Amino acid sequence: MKKISVMVNGLPGQMAAMVARHILKDERFTLFPCSLTGPEITEKTCTVVNQTIELIRPHDRESAMEKRERPAISVDYTHPSAVNANADWYCKERLHFVMGTTGGDRKKLAESVLNSAVSAVIAPNMAKQIVAFQAMMDYAAAQFPGLFKGYALEIRESHQKGKADTSGTAKAMVTYFNRLGIPFSEDQILKERDPAAQHRRWGIPQEYLSGHGWHTYSLTSPDRTVHFEFTHNVNGREIYALGTLDAILFLHQKVILGEKGKVFSMIDVLKGV
Structure with missing residues (x-):
């Protein structure tokens, strides 16, 4: 089975880092070598286990991604203030995503997905x-x-x-x-x-x-x-990271089936619908 390429956004934050470590340990996934980060982050890269990840600030995201092959799934553990802007960008770039970040305008978040060509798992809790x-x-x-x-x-x-x-x-x-x-x-x-x-x-x-x-x-x-x-x-954060992996697998299967413009919850993930 082809490995699923996953872009984990929010590095070097602790939740994003934990998910990234699990991605690297799991033979079903590969970790995409870039991560969206906040404008306040001064580092250009961070290391997860033994892999160097390029950190992309908001104003650099288009130029940094234009020459790269797209990841299959993006995971967002960034900041509440970035939720809607990130979701709009995922939709514009046709990046199916798991939104683990809380906050933001949740109604607008769902509407962005429903009016797009991508699908997403959106949940305030991944446990x-x-x-x-x-x-x-x-x-x-x-x-x-x-x-x-x-x-x-x-x-x-x-x-x-x-x-x-x-x-x-x-x-x-x-x-x-x-x-x-x-x-x-x-x-x-x-x-x-x-x-x-x-x-x-x-x-x-x-x-x-x-x-x-x-x-x-x-x-x-x-x-x-x-x-x-x-x-x-x-x-700790282990329970959320493990749930995130399940959400990635669930969403990837939905993408394979051609699902577009759909918002799924973690209850959907639990049911496996």
Whole structure:
């Protein structure tokens, strides 16, 4: 089987670097020798394992790519502020992509793909087990609307200091709880980015302060006699990288089948539809 060429964008960032390392270790893939990076990055190259990757700033992307063979799939782990511009560029260049970066205008992001000749997997969370939990909550919201009407909700999330936006997973969970009868807005999510507080108050291990995703959703009845709590805590980034590989394989199969202008989710990836 021909190896799938994958362009991992966002190097030298830690999430992009982890995905790139997995690409190099996996015989099903080859790592494309270029990566889109931010305008603030001064390095011209970075090394992943033993491979040198050229870092391409936004204003250099056309000239850097015009003489190269296109990768089969692009993966985006860049920055929330770059989501829409990058997606528009992928669509213009006909690069099918996996969008692992959160933030940006998500409606516009989907519209860009739907109006293009490319397909994409777009998900705020690439961890399959957490995505399955979200699917369970979506099912509950559809089958039992208003179930928690009157309950008080608290959503807390903690991520590494460098994560600029509120957790995309937490924001998705807000929509499920709304349908379950609880009025709650995204700006009510309690967001922690202070490493000292994360270690002292949350109990997050020191070695994972630079890479973690902790979420807790607490529901309390009006008379405070009943309490529900759902928690998923991830230390490190491994779970997201492995899910990203599955998304790449899924999308590549869709491309082979001729799918264009389609937006897929990680739930689609789980189902293998």
